[in-house]
Amino acid sequence: MSRLTYSSFGAVGDGVTDDFEAIKKTHEYANERGLTVYADEGMTYYLGRHTEAARINTDTVWTGATFVIDDRDIAPDDPERLKSVFFLSPDEPSYMVEGIKELKRGQESVGVSFDTPVLLYIADSNIRQYIRFGANANQGAPRQELILVDKDGIVDPSTPIMWDYPTVTEVTAYPVGDTPITVKGGTFITRANAAPREYTYYARNINIRRSNVTVEGITHLITDEKDTGAPYAGFLTVAYCNNVLIEDATFTAHKVYKLSSNVHNSMGTYELSLNSSNAVTIKNSRQTNDITDTRFWGVMGSNYCKNLTYDGCIFSRFDAHQGTYNATIKNSEIGHQKLSVIGQGTLYVENTVFHSDTVVALRGDYGCTWRGDVILKDITVNNVGTPILVNAGWNNHYFGYTCYLPERIVIDGIKLRNNDYFYVLPKLAEDIDKPVVGGVENKNPVVLTKQIVIKNNPEGYKFYVSVNTELFSGVEVIK
Numbered sequence: 165m166s167r168l169t170y171s172s173f174g175a176v177g178d179g180v181t182d183d184f185e186a187i188k189k190t191h192e193y194a195n196e197r198g199l200t201v202y203a204d205e206g207m208t209y210y211l212g213r214h215t216e217a218a219r220i221n222t223d224t225v226w227t228g229a230t231f232v233i234d235d236r237d238i239a240p241d242d243p244e245r246l247k248s249v250f251f252l253s254p255d256e257p258s259y260m261v262e263g264i265k266e267l268k269r270g271q272e273s274v275g276v277s278f279d280t281p282v283l284l285y286i287a288d289s290n291i292r293q294y295i296r297f298g299a300n301a302n303q304g305a306p307r308q309e310l311i312l313v314d315k316d317g318i319v320d321p322s323t324p325i326m327w328d329y330p331t332v333t334e335v336t337a338y339p340v341g342d343t344p345i346t347v348k349g350g351t352f353i354t355r356a357n358a359a360p361r362e363y364t365y366y367a368r369n370i371n372i373r374r375s376n377v378t379v380e381g382i383t384h385l386i387t388d389e390k391d392t393g394a395p396y397a398g399f400l401t402v403a404y405c406n407n408v409l410i411e412d413a414t415f416t417a418h419k420v421y422k423l424s425s426n427v428h429n430s431m432g433t434y435e436l437s438l439n440s441s442n443a444v445t446i447k448n449s450r451q452t453n454d455i456t457d458t459r460f461w462g463v464m465g466s467n468y469c470k471n472l473t474y475d476g477c478i479f480s481r482f483d484a485h486q487g488t489y490n491a492t493i494k495n496s497e498i499g500h501q502k503l504s505v506i507g508q509g510t511l512y513v514e515n516t517v518f519h520s521d522t523v524v525a526l527r528g529d530y531g532c533t534w535r536g537d538v539i540l541k542d543i544t545v546n547n548v549g550t551p552i553l554v555n556a557g558w559n560n561h562y563f564g565y566t567c568y569l570p571e572r573i574v575i576d577g578i579k580l581r582n583n584d585y586f587y588v589l590p591k592l593a594e595d596i597d598k599p600v601v602g603g604v605e606n607k608n609p610v611v612l613t614k615q616i617v618i619k620n621n622p623e624g625y626k627f628y629v630s631v632n633t634e635l636f637s638g639v640e641v642i643k
Contacts, residue, residue, distance in 0.1 A: 168194055169202045170209065177207025179232060184211045184249075188218040195221040203229030203350060210234065213244045217251035217371065226350025227381065233368050235357040236388060240364035245357070245394075248371035248401075255342045255374075256280075258404070261335040269328050274317045281314050282337040283375075283406050283442060286325075289333040293564025294486045298529045299429045304564050305486070306333070309468060310440050312340070312406060323442055323470045326489055326508050327565075340406040344376040351383045352399070359394035361424040363431060369399045375406040383414040384435065385452065393421050398437025398465070402444055410436075411447040417460035417480055430461070438466040450478035455499025456519045462501040470509075485530065501525075508535040511570075517544040521551050526569070528557030531608060533567035542577035542620075551586040553578075558592045562607040569613045575627075577620040585626035588616050594635050612636065618643040 168190065171177065175186035187209065194201045201220075203209070205228030212234055231249075238245050263276045267286060274284065287308040295304035307327055312320040319325060347370075357366055372379075384399045396418055402408050415435040423429040435451070438444050446464070453460045455478060462481035466472060470489040474482055474496050481501030482493055490509035497517045502525040505511065511524065511534060523540060526532035538554055545551050554573060573588055580586060595601040596610045616639055618627055629636045 167202055168199050169204050171204045171207070175204070175207070175209060177204055177209055177229070179208035179210055179230075181210060182212040183209040184214045184218070187211075188214075191218045191220055191224075195219060198222055200225065203227070205229060208232060211249055213238065213242075214247060214249075215244070217248040220250055220252045220347065221255070221345070221374075223345050224347045227348060229349075230351045230353065232353050232355065234355045235366060235368055236355050238357055238366070238368075240359045240362065240394060245364070245366045245368065248367050248369050250370045252345070252347070252370070252372045252374040252377055254339065254405070256339040258336050258338045261337050264332050264335050267325055267329040267332055269325055271325050272319055274311075274313055274319065276317050278313070278315050278317065278337060280339050280341050281312070282339050283404065284311050284313055285334070285336040285338065285404065285440060286311065286329060286332055287334040288329045288331055290331050291564070294530055295562060295564045296529050297559045297561040297563070299426065300529065307564075310404075310442060310470065312442055323489065338375075338404045340375040342375040344378070345374070346378040346380060347382070348380045349382065351385065353385045353387060354399070355388045356386055356390075356418075357393055358388075358390050359392070361392050361421045361431065362394060363423070364394045365397040366394055367397050367401075369397065369401055372400065372402045372408060373404055375408070377405070377408045379408075379410045379413065381412045384416055386416045386418060389419045393419065395421065395431045395433030396435075398434040400435065401437040401439070402441050403439040404441065406442045408441065408444045409447065410445070410449060413446075413449040414452060415449065415463050416452045417463050420459060420461050432465060433461050434465045435463040436465070438464070438469050438472065440468040442470045444469065444471075445473040445475060446477055447473075448476040451480065453480070455480040455497065458500050462504070485527070487530075506530045506533045510536055511538045512541075513539065513543060514541040515543075517546060519546045521545070521547045521549045522553070522555040524554045526554065526556040528559055531561075531563035531565070531567040532556035532558055532569070532610075533563075533565070534570045535568040536570065537572045537574070538570040539574045540576065540578070541574075544579045544581075545586070546581040547583060551580055551583060552590050553586060553588050555590045556592065558596050558608065558610065560601060560604070560607050566611060567608055568611040571613065572615045572617070573613060574617040575619070576617075578625065579623065580625065585628065587628050587630055589613060589630040589636060591631040592635060594632065596635070613639050615640045615642065
């Protein structure tokens with residue numbers, strides 16, 4: 165055959181016949197022979213129930229085709245709800261690593277060698293952290309992170325070890341030498357589930373577990389959202405991989421549903437889910453919904469990642485639940501859910517518009533912590549109320565780590581829609597950096613900001629460190 169398409173293996177493409185098995189067989193054939201797979205332009209592939217994903221290991225071109233993922237009749241107790249539709253699998257499997265007993269923050273070598281460069285997942289199950297506070301409170305997770313190391317075990321400076329590991333209880337290596345592949349084009353339509361409003365997450369997605377992947381020009385739309393529905397874990401999910409680019413993509417934010425047992429608890433539901441990965445870039449992408457419409461959830465959520473980037477994106481938020489090391493947001497627009505983050509390293513923002521009163525929202529449910537610098541360059545704040553550039557909600561709760569407000573905050577060029585002044589830091593309880601706060605033990609003594617730099621202020625805006633002048637009296641202000 166001169167060109168391998170889904171119809172080569174019997175796909176009908178009429179939008180009614182379930183074409184999943186034909187699609188799956190096409191990719192199996194392509195994977196064995198290193199062939200590119202093409203969708204048949206103009207066809208609509210209906211994808212119903214299935215027990216395993218179609219594995220993709222070669223370039224795939226979906227341009228001109230439509231895929232309908234029908235979740236309407238998939239109940240929470242159906243195993244199909246947890247299945248991905250497509251799975252981009254690695255060339256080499258992960259494997260356990262022996263011989264690493266202890267690691268220190270900033271350590272430059274892990275002391276063992278490998279056949280190839282790898283991402284190392286390291287954990288200490290004796291230490292719990294990210295102990296969440298609030299409506300979704302939990303007991304946290306084992307201390308963990310991902311680092312990139314070369315064959316000699318030298319840690320890449322872009323992914324430093326962020327924590328001390330007195331006892332390393334698990335090390336898993338993920339080889340990062342996967343042959344680069346591109347998945348291009350296609351319109352996907354999810355006919356949404358109508359399950360009860362509970363935390364029974366649905367997958368039914370494109371699952372990327374492969375390094376060196378480009379996803380280009382994909383569109384995802386959502387139909388059939390009713391008065392009830394369970395959340396989604398992400399239409400594109402990325403985990404345990406390195407160097408992933410998602411560009412020229414269009415996503416649709418899901419409708420916000422309240423938890424049945426707690427009408428004050430909105431369930432997070434995602435289009436992009438990034439977990440335990442390094443160097444993931446979202447470029448020139450947007451969502452179909454109005455990014456200021458609070459009826460819809462933010463499109464992206466992430467955990468345990470390093471070096472995340474938005475470039476040229478129009479999304480309702482950028483999010484890091486359980487921390488990121490380094491994040492870059494540039495040439496973008498961010499909507500009602502803001503930059504909702506915790507983490508370490510440098511949070512760099514440039515030439516970006518914010519449709520809220522807050523630019524950086526340090527997540528109070530994880531300790532409002534950023535251990536490092538926040539740099540805001542040439543930002544526009546379309547504020548309604550008083551702008552607070554780095555906002556936070558402090559809670560007297562132990563999160564499993566020392567919490568930090570950004571050590572240094574740089575504001576290099578700013579424009580406000582309203583107001584002729586702004587606050588850099590939030591209003592917080594006095595004495596949050598002391599052993600006792602409000603007459604009780606302080607379980608979360610915060611390390612306060614040391615320096616604020618204000619430059620390139622042609623509008624002549626007045627600025628204040630915070631309403632809490634006493635709490636932040638030690639901050640050095642350079643202008």
